[in-house]
Amino acid sequence: MTISQDTAAPPAEESLRDRKPRLTRRAIHVATVNQVHAHGLDQATIAAIAAEAGVSTRTFFNYFASKEDAVVGIAEQELDEEAIAGFLVAPSDGAELAEQVARLLHAAYLLTFNDDEVASLRRRIFAAHPSLLGRQFEKNRRLEAQVAEVVATRIRQHDLEFDSPESPEAIAEMIVLVCSAPLRAAARQLAERDDAGAEAGEDPAVFDRSIRLFLDVMKGPAA
Template sequence: MPAEESLRSKKARMTRNALHEAAITRVLEDGLAAATVATIAADAGVSTRTFFNYFDTKEDAIVGLGADVSVDEGLADDYVHSDSGLSALAEETARFVREALLIGSVDPELPARRRRLFALYPELVSKSFDRAEALEEIVAGHVLRRLRHLGQEFSTEDSAWRSARMLTQLCRVPLNHAGQTIKRNPEAVEEKGGTPAIFDDSLGLFLKVLDRLR
C-alpha cells in the first residue's frame, strides 16, 4: 500500500473514532434527544459537513455504523497472507476478528460506556447489531481469502462462504468470553492489566478446549 494512502486511511480512522467517542460522551452527558450532530462534530473538532462524510445520523455515530464500514486493509492483508499454516489458523483468526470488530480507541473505558448507553437507550441496540453484522460479513470475506491462501478448496462458492462464516463465528468466542468476563467482574480489567490481557486469557482457554476436542 502506498505511504500516502496509508496516511490517508489512518487519518480517516482517527476522525471516525473521534466522532464515535464524541457522540457517546455527548449523549451520556446531555441525553440522546439533546445531543446534536453539530455539537458532536464540534466536540470532535470537525465540521458538520465532515461528520456526514462518515455517518448519516447521530445514532449511527453512537454505534459506529458508518456508510464505509470496513476493516483496515493492512490488518486484513497481514492476516490473509500470514506465513503461518493451518496450526495457527484458529489463534490468528480469533485475533483478527477481535481487531476487526472492535473500534480502535485510546479510551479503555469505551466498551463500558457503550454498554451504559445501550442500557439507557435500548433502541440503539438494533443499530449496534447492524454494525456488527456488516463488519462480520466483511471479516468472513477476509477469512475466506485466508483459507484459499492456505490452499483450501471448496465444492461450491456457497460452501466456501458458509465455511468462512462458520469459522468467523467460531473465532468470535474468545472475544465474547472476554466481554462476559469483564461484565461479570469489571475489576478484572485493572487486576489483569487491561482488556487485552483478559482477551489473551480467553483465547488461551479457547485454544485449550479446541485441542482437547481433537
C-alpha cells in the same frame, strides 16, 4: 465525565493519509458519546456534536449516517488493511488458522473505539437507550461478515481443502462464528468482573487466556 479527543494511540506505521480520517472519525464518535451522555439521545444535536468535534455538519455525515450510528461507531469498513494483508499471507495450518481468525476479529473490535473511557460512557448510553443495542448487534454482524470475506479469500488463495462440499464463503462464515468464541468469552468474563460491564477485547490478558482455553478445547480431551 467528558472524554478528550486525543486518548487513542495511533496504529504503528500509520500514514498521514490514514491518520487524518481515523482521528476525524474518532473525534466525531467521542463528541457524540459526550453529547448524548450529557444531554440524552433526543436532545443531542448534530450541530453541537460537530462543533465539539471541530468539524462541519457536512463532515459529520461524511463519516456517519446518524448520531445513533456515531454513538455505536458504525463504519463501512471496520478492518485494518495491514491486518488483512498479514492474515492473507500467513501459514495455513488448521490450528494456526483458528487462532489467526480469532485474533483478526479481536483486532477489528479494538479498532472500534473500545478504549476504557469511551466504552464506559457508551455502556451507560446503551443502558439508557436499549434501542441502540440493535445497531451494535448490526455492527458486530457486519464486522464478522467482513472478516468472513477475508477468510474466504485466504481459503481460495491457498487452495485450502475441507471435507465439506460447501462453498469457501459458507466455510469461512462457519469459521468466523466458531472463532468468535474467545472474544465473546472474554467479554463475558469482563462483564462479570465489572459491574458496569465491558466491551469485548478491553483487557488483552483476559482475551489471551480465552484464546488459550479456546485452542485447548479445539484439540479435544486428552487421551
